[in-house]
Amino acid sequence: MDSYPYAGFQTRLETGAHMEFYYYVNIFETKGLEYLLLLSFLALFIVLVRYLSVPEKKNPVPGEKTSTTAGS
């Protein structure tokens, strides 16, 4: 077939039969997975924020030691 400028590729809409209203289509098909993703996101987010909560270091003033143990 020639490569028409308009149609020449299978788009998901054609294969998915979304334009016709005569087939069963479940638009909530992926909702279960989405909720699972959301829960794992919340859990991992808490982990991430705790991982990143590193206490700040003060500015090193020249000559001042930051450690109080001798010989370090």
Add this chain to the structure above:
Amino acid sequence: MDRRQFFKTSATVGAAVGAAVLPIKDLRAANTKENKEFIGVLVDTTRCIGCRSCEVACSVTHDNFVPDVKNDNALEKIHDTSDKQWTIVNRFKTEKGDVFVKRQCMHCWQPACAAACLVNAMAKTKEGPVTWDGDKCMGCRFCMVSCPFDIPKAEYHSWNPRIQKCNMCYERLKEGKKPACVEACPTDTLMFGTKRQLMEIARHRVYSHPDKYVHQIYGENEVGGTGWLYLSAVPFSQIGFRTDLGTTPYPEYTKQFLVSVPLILFGVPALLLGLNELTDRKNKLRENQGWTNPGEEDE
């Protein structure tokens, strides 16, 4: 006169004056008075013989490039409208023989190009045709990005480029004439009328000759409905039409975003001011209790 009396009097006087001065009664009438139905064109591809008189008539009427239909081999290759031709005819080799298809702007009921245009250069007229106004156009080409049929064409080699597309001969319509292509067509492939009339004619043709046509009128629901309708003997995907454009009018895709604009403009400044107030208070409290902001000690 006490305060209450004053308010009651002024309110009634104001309402009376308003009702007399403002054409409130007439506003509703004005809404329903001008309702004309959109016009369109029905293209029955089973009747087209590929003579391309429509191409010639269109270009002659609008001062565009007039093709030499006898000698150029334009039908050999599938091509598109251009910045020099507002309409073209393509020839498709199908199992039912050669099918000739005229393409041009579809004059959508809810055009993506008109919704895209930030200066209303592309606009849907009350009668139906979608027109372009050169006095307003900035040449941003957003209409070209948005059109699901890829119709608007830009004059890239001009210092003052126009956007070229069919305007359904709007100037001729104002004079009571039909579009030039419809008048020029020798085989009644093109039929001009209101979309309602054309839909009934198209349905009638399909029901009367169920084996001759594919049982679909392209443009009935595509992109929310278009002014130009097509009938075909073979599936539309075989004659250069995209069948995956959906039935949602394209401006609807931006509605969700545009609606949230005033919400954000109302809500965010208030939210930010609130946050600012809260942090100021929090900082003041902290300072009172001897705490300081991180990093402040160094300055």
Add this chain to the structure above:
Amino acid sequence: MNNTAVFTSEFNRVFKFFLQELKPRGKWLTPFNVISIPIIIVGLIILYFRFVYGLGSVTNLSQDFPWGLWIGFDVVTGVAFAGGSYVVTFVVYVMRNEKYHSIVRVTVLNGLLAYIFYAGALVLDLGRPWHIVNPIIGNSFGYNSVLFLVSWHFLLYMIAMFVEFSPVIAEWARLEKVRKFLSALTLGAVIFGITLSILHQSGLGALFLMAKPKIHPLWYSEFIPVMFFVSSIYAGLSMIIFEGTISHKVFKHLIGEGNHHHYDEIVLGLAKGAAITMFVYYFFQALLFIHEKRWELINDFWGYWYLLEVIGLVLIPCCMYAYAVRNRNLGIIKVASVLALLGIILNRLNVSVITFRWYAVDHYYPSWQEIVVTLMVISVEIWVLRWIVTRMPVFKHD
């Protein structure tokens, strides 16, 4: 002395001062000058051809590809990079976090210049640029258009950023009363600016909502505006880190010694924000992946290209940022910022140009002239930045 006399004498002083400051300082033959001056000259010649012979004479734009490098990169990507100014002003002026105060001036300046030059690049791309006043002067308001909103917001945001930066100019011209007045406007301008930024960062994404049948389904969704907004946050933060790395080397003499140490803490803070934002953005992408059932589309070139962008240039720099913040490793942060910025470039170009009509037989690629003009715009912007930074108290704390 009466008020008009004071005003005129001040005006004269500032005017003379400004003229004197226009004189160049420093060497002419720096590596940057040697590269950028020819680019600018060639770019101007190209622009002559563009305005006389039309866009088609210098670009590879076509009827199938109306938007190319200038829109896709200069405008859409450039604006994402400028997101740093609204993030930093939010943190400093709204949330009153003084830690980042020292970078506000340079970030706002960078943002202001970015918008001026990228809006300028947009004007170069217009077919009839003289009509750009139409949507502004009320000749023709296309309220229905997302682009109308974006263009107005660009204009208003530039004004807001100019107001935010104007105290620096007043300080430079030693107009103390003007500076005080302008400083009082800062919070208002910041709040206005953040609101506008949310809308136009997402608005640039909303431009592509109607191009649904033309953008590859791995990149198209109704949430493009949200994705553009969220990614502009970490794009801005990464750009601050990236530009800051360069500025601190080039303009070392202008930045005080104490600020260098302090700056490390700032970078760590910015990287932390970037890590969190990228994490959220990544999960947004994952949500869309599930919702749109994108696993069906993964097994071809476009699928791998998508994975490169989302895993290679979002998830990986996100992890790098997180690790580097935890272990206080500034080197890794700098590399992560480059990867994140590349991811932003790729994302914006994918949506606007690369996967636009991905099914076309002859796909658009930018012409050399388009690339040179883009480099010219960036070069001129850096020239202006350098002029301002070496004269005005940008690296000073206010």
